[in-house]
Amino acid sequence: MDENLIARTVRRVLSETGSTAHMSLKLAEALAAKVEERAESLGMRVVTAIADEAGHPKLVRSMDGAYIGSLDVAVNKAYTSIAFQMSTAALGELSQPGAPLYGIQHTNGGRIVIFGGGEPLMVNGKIIGALGVSGGTAEQDTALAAYGASMLKEVISCL
Numbered sequence: 001m002d003e004n005l006i007a008r009t010v011r012r013v014l015s016e017t018g019s020t021a022h023m024s025l026k027l028a029e030a031l032a033a034k035v036e037e038r039a040e041s042l043g044m045r046v047v048t049a050i051a052d053e054a055g056h057p058k059l060v061r062s063m064d065g066a067y068i069g070s071l072d073v074a075v076n077k078a079y080t081s082i083a084f085q086m087s088t089a090a091l092g093e094l095s096q097p098g099a100p101l102y103g104i105q106h107t108n109g110g111r112i113v114i115f116g117g118g119e120p121l122m123v124n125g126k127i128i129g130a131l132g133v134s135g136g137t138a139e140q141d142t143a144l145a146a147y148g149a150s151m152l153k154e155v156i157s158c159l
Contacts, residue, residue: 077132116142
């Protein structure tokens with residue numbers, strides 16, 4: 001029997017049941033690589049930040065040529081997605097004038113981001129971390145973060 005195949009299958013089954021799903025450095029690195037690969041194919045240079053379930057940065061990587069200012073923005077997008085358990089794009093809609101969370105970006109020491117590029121990372125309904133992407137337009141960052149979140153299960157199954 002192929003021991004590697006057995007180990008991968010056991011990890012996949014355990015991750016699907018949520019019993020061992022957590023944001024490890026290995027998982028964060030693999031997920032960031034997927035986001036960076038997609039960004040490069042689009043001609044973008046981004047900063048990718050991945051936080052653990054407590055909102056602490058697990059990994060922050062800056063592609064060559066990424067804007068210096070994108071680093072804090074990416075970290076704060078990941079933090080925001082953990083803090084409010086939703087994408088920063090969704091929070092942005094809820095924080096417009098007249099909306100129920102108007103002004104929320106002025107809380108938490110100014111760390112709250114209300115434009116796209118932050119996504120919670122979930123396995124079986126449980127948040128295990130969050131992804132923040134910064135360096136493109138809000139629409140580009142939103143698309144890259146959504147892509148990264150959509151790749152989570154595939155990346156877990158390959159570890």
